[in-house]
Amino acid sequence: MTDNSLTLGESLERQGVTRRGFLKFCTATASMLALPAGMVPTIAAALEKARRPSVIWLSFQECTGCTESLTRSHAPTVENLIFDYISLDYHHTLQAASGAAAEAAREKAMHENEGKFLLVVDGSIPLGHPGYSTIAGISNLQMLEETAAGAAAVIAVGTCAAFGGLPKAAPNPTGAVSVSDLITDKPIINVSGCPPIPSVITGVLAHYLTFGTLPELDQYGRPLAFFGTSIHDRCYRRPFYDKGLFAETFDDEGARKGWCLYKLGCKGPMAYNACATMKWNQGTSWPVESGHGCLGCSEPSFWDAGGFYKALSIPTGDISRTAGYAGAAGLAIGAAAVGLNRAAKSRAKKQHGTVTVDDLEKTS
C-alpha cells in the first residue's frame, strides 16, 4: 500500500517515473480530452499537486469484463500508475480483504472522505427483487444509495452501469436499471462500452484531478472528448462505404480486401466511441480492423437493436414474412370484395326489366 498523504507527483517520482514520462502522459491526456496544447503545463501542475482521491468501486450485475479491461490494459505505463495511484479503497474483485473486513473498508472510506470520494459503478442494478444481486447481504440498490449519498461524483463504467446493458436486454428478467435511473442528485458521468476503453477512465480521472470538475458530456452523459464522433465517421474503412465497396460475407474477396462491413451488420453509424482512433491492446487493433463489424456496444439497448449480423437499415422484425402475410390478407379481402361486387351486379341484372314505348305510355 502507498501513503495516502503523498501527492501524485511525489508518488510517481518514488515509482521511478521520469519528469519526461510524466509530461508525455500529460500531453497525451490533453490531446485525448481535446484540450489545447497550452493546457499541458496546467495539467502537469495540477496532477503533481493532486492528492490521491479515494475511489470506491461497486460492482453490481456485471461480468467483470470492465474490471478486466481496465486492469489488463497495457503493462506498466504511466496510465496504469495513475490508475494505481488513485486510492482504490474498495473493489471487491481486486481487494485482498473479504467479508466484514471488506465492508469495513468501504464504510471507512465513505466516512473519512465524506463528500469527496469518487464512486465508480460497474453493472446494472436489479429492481425486480433485492435478492437477485447482493454483496455481503446488502442489496445492490441499498449499497448504491448508501454509498452515492456521500460521493462527490459517480462514474458509471460500462454499458450496464450507464444504460442497463445486457442485464436490461428484453425481457429484462431482473428489472435491471442504470445508475442514472436511480441517482439524480449527483453529477454522473457515463463511460459506456462493453467494456469501455481503459484510457477513457484515466482520461476522466485526470480531468477530475486537474480541474476538479467532470469533462463536458454528451446527451447520454458521456465525455464528449471520447464519445463525440461516431465509429462510422472515424472508421478507416469509411472510404469503401462511400465508394459502395462492401464485404458480402466474412470470407469473400471484399472481406479480404478490407472493404466496408455495413452489409454484415456493422453498427458503426449509430455507435459513438473512440475505438476507431484509440484502438485496443496498446493500439494494436480494434473490432472493425480485425474484420468484424461494430456491435454498437457503447449505445443504450444495443443488445436489442436487431441482429448483430443484420444491416442497421433492416427492421428488427421478419419483414419478409410480414409482407407475405399482408399480401395474402390483401388478396383474401380483395377476393371477398370482388365476390360481393359480382353478386350485387348479377342481382341488378336479374332485376333489370325491359321497357317498351307502349309500357311507358300505359303507366303515365
Next chain:
Amino acid sequence: MIEPMDFLLWVRGTAFDVSLSIFVIGIVLRLFEILSLGRAANLAEPRGTEFGPGMKTILTRNIPEAGTFKRQPLTVIAGYVFHIGLLISLFFFVPHIQLFAATFGFGWPGLPTPIVDAATVLGIVGLLAVLWNRLTNPVMKLLSDKEDYLVWLLTFLPLLTGYLAYHRMVDPYPLILGLHILSIELFLILFPFTKLMHTFTLFLARWYNGAMHGRRGVQS
C-alpha cells in the same frame, strides 16, 4: 434518458411491421378493386389491336407533350428533377437496398454515397420548386386541395430527414434516424389511400388510354 434509442427500436420494430402491413394490404386491395371492376363490353367492331398501342403508350407518355412544356415548363422540369432525385436516393442508396433485399430476397448494386447525396439535394430542391409553383401559379393553386399538400409533405419529409441523418445534422443520431424511418412509415401507411397510388395506377391508366385508342384505330 434513453428515449431516442427506444424510439429508434420501436420504429425499426413494431411500427415498421404495422406500416408495411397496411401498405401491402392497401396496395393489393386497391389494385384488385381497380382490375376486378372491369369495363362494359364494347360491342363495336375493333379497328385495331389493343395490346401493342397500350404498351407503347406506357413508354411514350414518359416524354412530356410539347404544348404542356411550353405552358408549364416549371411543372415539367421540377417534376422530373424531383422524381429522378427521389428514385435514385430511394433505390440506389446501399442501406435502402439492404432493406429491399431483406424483404424480397434479392438486391442490386448501389451507387457511391456522393452521387446519392447529390440526388437527394436534387429531390429536395425539385420538391421545393413544385411547391412554390403550386402556391404561386393561380391555376395550380385553384386546382390544389389539402390532399395535394399532404402528399407533398409525405414525400418531402423522408428526403429531408434522410439528408439530415446522413450528414448527422441532428443530435442524437438515433433520434434523426428514427424520424427518418417514421416519416417513411407515414408515407407507407397513407400511400394506398392517396394520390401516391399513382406510382402503380399510372401504368394502368396509360395502358388503358393506349389500348382504347388502338382499338379505335387512332393515335393515342
